[in-house]
Amino acid sequence: MPRDFLKGAADQYDVVVIGSGLAGMTSANILGRAGHRVLLLEQHYKLGGLATWFLRPGGHIFDVSLHGFPHGMIKSCRRYWNRDIADRIVQLKNIRFDNPQFSLTTTFNREDFTRLLTTKFGLQQQTVSDFFDTARGMNFYDDQQLTTKQLFDRFFPGRDDVVRLLMEPITYANGSTLEDPAITYGIVFSNFMSKGVFIYEGGTEDLVARMKKELQANNVDVRIRCGVDRINVRGGQVESVETHGRTIRCRAVVSNANLKTTVLKMLDPNLLDRDFVDRTEDVRLNNSSTQVYMALKAGEQIEESSGDLFFTSTAKEFRTDLLLSRDITSRTFSFYYPRTRPEKKERFAIVSSTNANWSDWADLNETDYDASKQDLIETTLDALEKYLPGIRSKIEWVEAATPRTFNHYTLHEQGASFGTKFEGLGISRELPQQVGGMYHAGSVGIIMSGWLGAINYGVIVSNEVDQQLLRTAASV
Template sequence: MSDTNEIIPQKRYFKGSTDGKRPLHHDPLGKARSDYDLIVIGSGLAGLTAANVLGRAGHRVALLEQHYNFGGLATWFKRRGGHVFDISLHGFPIGMKKTCRKYWTQAIADSIVQLDGVRFDNPQFSFDTTFTREDFTDKLVDVFGLERAQVEGFFDALRKMDFFDPSDETTGELFERFFPGRNDVHRLLMEPISYANGSTLDDPAITYGIVFSNFMSKGVYTFTGGTDQLIKAMKAELVKNGVDLFNSVEVERIVVDQSPMGERRVRGVMANGRFIAAKAVLSNANIRSTITDLVGPEHFESDFLERARAVRLNTSSCQVYMGLREGTEIPFITDLLFTSTRPTFTSEALCDFHGESRTFSFYYPKVRPHAAPRYAIVSSTNARFEDWKDFDRAAYEVEKSKLERDTLASLERYVPGVAEKIEHVETATPRTFAFYTEHPAGTSFGTKFEGLPISAELPDQVGGLFHAGSVGIIMSGWLGAANYGAISANKVDAFLHALAHEAASEAAQS
C-alpha cells in the first residue's frame, strides 16, 4: 500500500499545436533494416497503398510516419469518456470499393457502404438527395426548373473530360455555359466539391468534372467500422505483405548522390538522426515540402525548381468534434448535411473566417456496429491558414471558442436540445492540421492543379525519387489518393526492376 503522502505524478496531456509533440521514450527505428528497396515517407492513403502494392510485389519496403497514428488525414483520435472521432470519413465515391478490392482486400472493400442520406439546406433550396446523377437530374428539372436535355448535356460533358483536354475553361465558365446566371444551380453543383477538395469556381473545369463525375456515379459512400478499423485492417495487410511499419519517425532529409556528370540518384533517408539506405524513395508529403525541405533545391534543375515554387497551396479546414454522453441519442437527421445561412453562393466565401456555411457529418451507432452505441457529430468549415496563424495563445482559444458556439447554435436548428447531450467539444483549425501533418499552411486539400505535373516529373529530376499525394485537386480525397498511390507504385516497380536488370547485366559482363 502506498503512503498517503506520496505524490502521484499527473499524466501529461499534450494539446497538439499549443503543447508540441509528446517526447519519445524508445527508439522507433530499433527494428529497422540498414537498407530497403523502397522507403515510403508518410502514411496517407497514397503512401499506404503504394507501400502495399510494392510489398505484395516482393520488394523490401519500409513506411516511415512522423505521427503516432497511421492514415494521414484518414485517421481518428480518442478522448476520455469513450469518444472516438474520425478526421475525414464521410464520404467518397463508389469507386473506392473497386480500388480497395484491387489494391487491398475484399474484406475492406465489403465494408464500404452507401450513406443513407445527404441533405442541402440554405436560403436558395432545401432537400434530401441520394447524390446520384439520376437524382440530381430530377432535382435540377423538378426543383430548379431546368430543361432535362440541358442537364443531361452538362453531365455528358463532364464524363468526356480527361487529363489531356487542352481546354483552359474554368469551372465558373463551365457553369455559365450550361446554366447562365443560375447562382442557385452553381451552389448545388459546387458546394459539396469545395468541401471535398477546396476547389473554387476559378480552378480549371477539369478539376471539377472528374471529381464530380466520380461522385455522381452511384452516390456517396463511407467505411463501416470507422477509420480506426480501416487502418487496423490496412496495417495487418501491410505486415502480411512484408512491409516494415514505423511511426513517430521524423525524416529529416532524403539523401541524394550527384555524379560528376550531373546525374542525381536517391541513396536513402536520414530519419531520427539515422541513415537508412534505399534504392528508391516515395514521398507522401506535400510536393513543395518534398522538393525544398526533404531533398533540397540544389538537386533540381532551375526551370523545374521555378515551376515547383510557383505551385499554389490549396486551402484547409476547421473542424468541430462533438461527442454525446453515453446513453444519450439523437434521431436520424441525415448522414451528411450541407448547410448555410448565406443568401447567395460564392466558393471563396466558404473559406470566410467564422463564415456562414458548414457541413455536418453525423456518426450514428451504425458507423461502428462492433462497439457500444455512441453518437458523434463533426462540423467542417473550409478555412485559410492566414486567418489563424498569427493569433497568440489566448486569442487563439477565444476564436476557437467562438467557432464552437456558432457551430452548436447552427446544429441546434436541426437537432433541438442536442447541446445538453454533448459532453465533449474540441476544435481543429488549419494550425492543428499543420502541426499534425507537417504540411505547409495546414493544406488539408494539397495543391492546385499545377502541382500534378511537378509530382509526376519528380523521377526525371532525381533517379529513384517518386511522389504520391494530394496534388492537383483531382487527387484530393480518399479515392484519388489511393489511386495515385497505386499509379506511383507501378512507376517505382518498373524502376526497381530496371535496376535489377542493370545489375544482372553488369554481373554477367564482369
C-alpha cells in the same frame, strides 16, 4: 532510455515510403506485395495521415476525415488492399441541403440529381444530360484554360442556385473553386455521380488497423514516430534517407509528404533544375479546414432523419470567398450513428466542417487563438440548434480543430487539407525526371484529393516504382 523506433530496421531497402497517408500506405502495400523490400516511415504516432481518428474520454471516437467518397473506393480497396476492407464500404443515402435558395434531400447520384434539376429547378432534361456527359468525359489531358465557372455558365447561365447545388459538395470535398480548371471539378463530380457517396463502416480506426495488418502481411516494415529529415542524392539518383540519426540506403523513395516540403526541404534544391525549383515555389497550396467535434452523452440520440451529410449555409448566394471566410456562413455536418461503428459502444457524434484560410489562424497569440477556437465551437452549436433543438444539453464532449491543428499533427504546410492547387500535379509527375528513383504521391492538383484520389495516385506511382526497380535490377 528513449524508445528506439528504428530498432531492428535494416540498413537498406528497395523502397522507402515517407508518410502513411492513404497514397503512401497504398504504394507501400502494392510494392511489398510485389516482393520488394519496403520501409514505411511515419512521423506521427498513428498511421493514416488526415485519414485518421482520435479517442476522447467516455469512449468517444472521432474521425478526422471520414465524410464520404465515391463508389470507386470499393473497387480500388478490393484490388489493391483486400476484400475484407472493400466489403465494409457502404452507401450514405441521406444527403441534405439547406440554404436560402433551396432545401432538399438526395441520394446524391446522377439519377436523383437529374430528377431534382428537372423538377425542382426547372431545367431541360437534355441540358442536364449534356452537362453530366460533359463532366463524365473530362480527363487529365483536356483544356486546362476552361474554368469551372465557365463550365457552369455554358450550361446554366444565371442559375446561381444550380451552381450551388452542384458545386458546394465538391468544394467541401476537395477545396475546388469556381476559378480552378473545370477538369478539377468535373472529374471529381462525375466520380461521385456514378453511384453516390460511400463511407467505411467500422470507422477509420478499424480501416487503418486492417491496412496495417495487410501491410505487415506483405512484409512492409512499418515504423511510427520516424520523420525523415533528408533525402540524399548521388549522381542524380536517390541514395538514402536520414531519419532519427540513421542513414538508410534505398533504390527508390516515394514521398507522401506535402509536395513543396518534399522538393524544397527534404531534397537539396541545388541538385534540381532551377526552373523546376522556381515552378515548385510558385505552386499554390490548397486551403485548410476547421472542424468541430461533438459527442453525445450515453443514452442521447440523433434521429436518422437528420441525414448523413448535411450541407448548410446562411449566405444568400454561393461564393468561394464566403466558404473560406472567418465569418462562417457555410457548415457541413457529418452525423455518426451507431451503425458507423456497429461493433463499438452505441454512440452518436457530429462533426462540423468548414473550409478555412491558414492566414486567419496562423499569427494569433495563444489567448486569441483559444478564444477563436471557443467562438468557433459556440457559433457551430448555435447553428446546429436550428436543426437539432436542445442539442447543447445532449453533448458530453466538444472540441475544435483549426489549420494550425492540422499543421501540427500532419506537418502539412499551412495546414493544407487538400494538398496543392492544380499546377502541383505537373511538379509531382516530373519529380522522377529530376532525381532518379524519387517519386511523390499525395494530394496534388485537386483531382487527386480525397480518399479515392489518394489511393489511386498511390497505385499509379507504385506501378512506376515497380517498373523502375525491375529495370535497375536487370541492368546490374
